[in-house]
Each structure stands twice: as C-alpha cells, then as structure tokens.
Amino acid sequence: AQSVTQLDSHVSVSEGTPVLLRCNYSSSYSPSLFWYVQHPNKGLQLLLKYTSAATLVKGINGFEAEFKKSETSFHLTKPSAHMSDAAEYFCVVSNQGGKLIFGQGTELSVKP
Amino acid sequence: DAGVIQSPRHEVTEMGQEVTLRCKPISGHNSLFWYRQTMMRGLELLIYFNNNVPIDDSGMPEDRFSAKMPNASFSTLKIQPSEPRDSAVYFCASSLRAGEETQYFGPGTRLLVL
Numbered sequence: 001a002q003s004v005t006q007l008d009s010h011v012s013v014s015e016g017t018p019v020l021l022r023c024n025y026s027s028s029y030s031p032s033l034f035w036y037v038q039h040p041n042k043g044l045q046l047l048l049k050y051t052s053a054a055t056l057v058k059g060i061n062g063f064e065a066e067f068k069k070s071e072t073s074f075h076l077t078k079p080s081a082h083m084s085d086a087a088e089y090f091c092v093v094s095n096q097g098g099k100l101i102f103g104q105g106t107e108l109s110v111k112p
Numbered sequence: 113d114a115g116v117i118q119s120p121r122h123e124v125t126e127m128g129q130e131v132t133l134r135c136k137p138i139s140g141h142n143s144l145f146w147y148r149q150t151m152m153r154g155l156e157l158l159i160y161f162n163n164n165v166p167i168d169d170s171g172m173p174e175d176r177f178s179a180k181m182p183n184a185s186f187s188t189l190k191i192q193p194s195e196p197r198d199s200a201v202y203f204c205a206s207s208l209r210a211g212e213e214t215q216y217f218g219p220g221t222r223l224l225v226l
Contacts, residue, residue, distance in 0.1 A: 032213050043116075043203060043217040051213075090155070094213040098143070099168070102155040 002027045002093045006103035014111045019063075019078040021106045023091030026072065033074045034092040034100070035065055044090065050074065061085070086110045116218035118204050124224045130192040133221045136185055137206030145215060146179055146189050147203040155203075161187065162209075194225045 007022040025031060035047040048059025055067045065076045074091060091103040117136040125131055137144045145160040159169040164181045172179070176195070181187040191198055201222050205215040 034213075036217075041222075043219040044205075046214060046216070049214060097168075098207070098213050099157060099160070100145075100213070100215060104154050 002095045002101050004091045004093045004103040006091050006106050008106050010107045012109040013081045015083055016080050019081045021076040021089050023074045024072050025074055025093050032094040035076050036090045036092060037087050039087045081110045083110050116204055116206055116216055118218035118221050122222045125194055126226050127195055128193045131194045133189040133202050135187045135204030138216055141206035142209045143207045144187050145205040149201045196225045199223055199225050
C-alpha cells in the first residue's frame with residue numbers, strides 16, 4: 001500500500017529565507033509523487049509532479065522537489081520565500097489505479 | 113478553460129435537510145473525483161468515476177451519501193438527510209483519463225450543517 005508522511009504540520013520562515021517542507025513516502029513500486037498547494041479558502045493547485053524521469057523536479061513559483069529513493073523522501077524546497085507562499089502544502093502519492101493518497105498537510109507561514 | 117466548476121461555493125443548511133453539490137469537470141476529462149476535507153481527517157476520497165461510471169465508492173461514509181454522473185460534463189453529490197458531522201469542504205477534481213494521475217481541483221463547496 002502507498003502512504004505519505006509529512007514530517008511537519010507547521011513551518012514558519014522569514015521572507016527571503018529558504019523553505020524546506022519534508023515528505024517521506026511508502027510505496028511497493030516506483031511511485032508517482034506530487035506536491036499540491038492550497039491557499040486559504042481556495043482549491044488545490046498542482047505545484048509539481050514526479051513520474052520517474054528526472055529526480056529533481058521543478059514546479060511553479062520557484063518550487064522544486066527532489067526524489068530520493070534511498071531515503072524514500074520527496075522534500076519540497078524554494079530558495080527564497082515570498083509572502084504569497086503562505087498556504088497549506090500537501091505531499092501526495094498515487095496508487096496504480098490513479099487514486100491519490102494525501103499527506104496530512106504542512107502549513108507554511110511567512111513572516112515579513 | 114474555466115477549470116473545474118463547483119456550485120454552490122457555500123451552503124448552510126439545517127440538520128435533516130437534503131443537500132446537493134454540483135460539479136462540472138474540465139471539458140474532455142474522463143475521470144471525476146469527489147473529496148471531503150475536514151480538520152480531523154484531512155482530505156478523503158469519497159468516490160470516483162471513469163467515463164461516467166462509478167469505479168470506487170468505498171470512501172462514501174454511509175448510505176446518506178450518493179453520487180451520480182449522468183453525463184460527461186456534470187456530477188452531483190447528494191447528502192440526505194444531512195447531519196452536523198457532514199460539515200466540511202467538498203472538492204471535485206477531474207483528470208484526463210483513467211489512470212492519468214494529475215488531477216485538477218475545483219474551488220470547493222463549504223458546507224455547514226446546523
């Protein structure tokens with residue numbers, strides 16, 4: 001069975017500093033992994049997707065994630081946080097039937 | 113493209129009333145998903161359709177919940193009778209085809225049952 005664990009329920013950074021949101025996954029086969037972002041009172045927006053091509057995946061708004069099979073991790077990073085990045089972020093794994101399994105989410109706060 | 117469209121955006125109702133949530137998927141998408149989001153349980157998949165046919169409804173909490181997809185451009189999620197514990201945000205999502213993993217989400221319907 002597939003699962004994801006987001007290691008932090010809340011992360012707070014200052015504007016202009018790096019962002020690191022951690023995610024570990026469990027999968028019995030080579031997984032597809034995603035990061036989605038949800039701004040307050042909005043739907044979920046796809047940030048980036050990994051599907052066994054390049055291990056470093058670049059997404060929208062300057063975010064990227066690196067797939068590390070040896071560590072079963074798919075951490076999300078951004079070099080410099082912006083106030084508009086404040087939102088909830090979900091790490092997601094897909095099972096073979098195309099169903100998405102969501103992590104519990106990490107709330108990112110950005111301080112001025 | 114307008115993206116996935118959901119209506120209403122907000123719904124307040126009293127316990128025992130029927131609630132109907134509506135979704136229009138992205139044109140050309142053949143898979144449609146209904147999710148529920150609560151603080152306690154996070155995001156849960158309720159049911160999904162491929163080519164208008166329900167494939168997996170194992171996430172539907174109980175018989176009070178039902179979903180239909182009469183055609184490729186419309187789906188409903190109905191709760192009858194509604195209860196306060198059904199209060200949540202309900203999301204609809206669509207994807208291009210069965211097994212295509214990228215799902216595109218609507219803005220959600222925020223339901224409050226008093």
